[in-house]
Amino acid sequence: MPIDDAPSRLAEIREKIARAARLAGREPESVELIAVSKTQDAAAIRPLIQAGQRVFGENRVQEAAAKWPELRETSPGIALHLVGQLQSNKAEEAVALFDAIHSVDRSSLVSALADAMAKTGRRPACFVQVNIGDEPQKGGCLVADLPGLLAEARAADLPVAGLMCIPPAEVEPAPYFALLAKLARDSGCSALSMGMSSDFETAVNIGATHVRVGTALFGTRVK
Numbered sequence: 001m002p003i004d005d006a007p008s009r010l011a012e013i014r015e016k017i018a019r020a021a022r023l024a025g026r027e028p029e030s031v032e033l034i035a036v037s038k039t040q041d042a043a044a045i046r047p048l049i050q051a052g053q054r055v056f057g058e059n060r061v062q063e064a065a066a067k068w069p070e071l072r073e074t075s076p077g078i079a080l081h082l083v084g085q086l087q088s089n090k091a092e093e094a095v096a097l098f099d100a101i102h103s104v105d106r107s108s109l110v111s112a113l114a115d116a117m118a119k120t121g122r123r124p125a126c127f128v129q130v131n132i133g134d135e136p137q138k139g140g141c142l143v144a145d146l147p148g149l150l151a152e153a154r155a156a157d158l159p160v161a162g163l164m165c166i167p168p169a170e171v172e173p174a175p176y177f178a179l180l181a182k183l184a185r186d187s188g189c190s191a192l193s194m195g196m197s198s199d200f201e202t203a204v205n206i207g208a209t210h211v212r213v214g215t216a217l218f219g220t221r222v223k
């Protein structure tokens with residue numbers, strides 16, 4: 001068996017997360033590894049499920065709806081996290097399919113999710129996505145708009161778990177992670193979804209409770 005297969009990459013990433021957590025004086029179990037399986041097919045995902053991974057992330061509702069019902073039937077206990085942008089007209093489908101939604105970033109989506117939860121009776125954990133570098137074209141609410149959006153989400157009784165960010169590319173991410181951690185402290189949010197393949201250890205050091213790792217687990221995405 002080759003050393004460079006998904007189960008050994010999984011073990012290595014778990015070890016790195018545990019080391020980074022201990023260095024920061026945290027319990028390794030306080031960090032949830034979300035295996036981001038977007039563009040990966042069932043054959044690529046199954047070995048990770050067999051290796052014990054239960055939490056997966058997808059960025060498209062349609063793709064997840066096509067892939068996961070069958071995988072879930074054969075593997076109980078799977079939790080699915082939506083890490084990509086969500087259109088309001090797909091809110092109901094997303095609420096039915098996902099256990100957590102990391103991309104709540106505007107008022108219209110807060111209302112759509114509240115309606116979908118009332119209708120379906122399902123309450124996936126919600127993360128408010130912050131455009132932490134205030135970059136044009138990027139998803140997430142502006143830092144300045146966060147208090148207002150959080151207040152709306154709480155008033156609409158969404159189960160707000162915490163904050164999520166994708167820092168600007170090609171620059172040191174630590175200051176952005178630290179800013180998200182501060183925003184979370186200031187607003188009484190406990191969960192922090194931050195850190196991807198290239199920077200999850202830094203994120204864990206700064207307090208990430210959820211890291212979203214794709215390529216480091218599955219290899220380079222082809223699509």
Ligand SMILES: *Cc1c(COP(=O)(O)O)cnc(C)c1O
Nearest residue numbers: 036059083196197212213214215
């Ligand atoms: C694709 C994606 C990830 C995983 O990225 P990798 O660099 O492949 O680890 C994490 N978060 C979001 C929001 C993504 O879209």
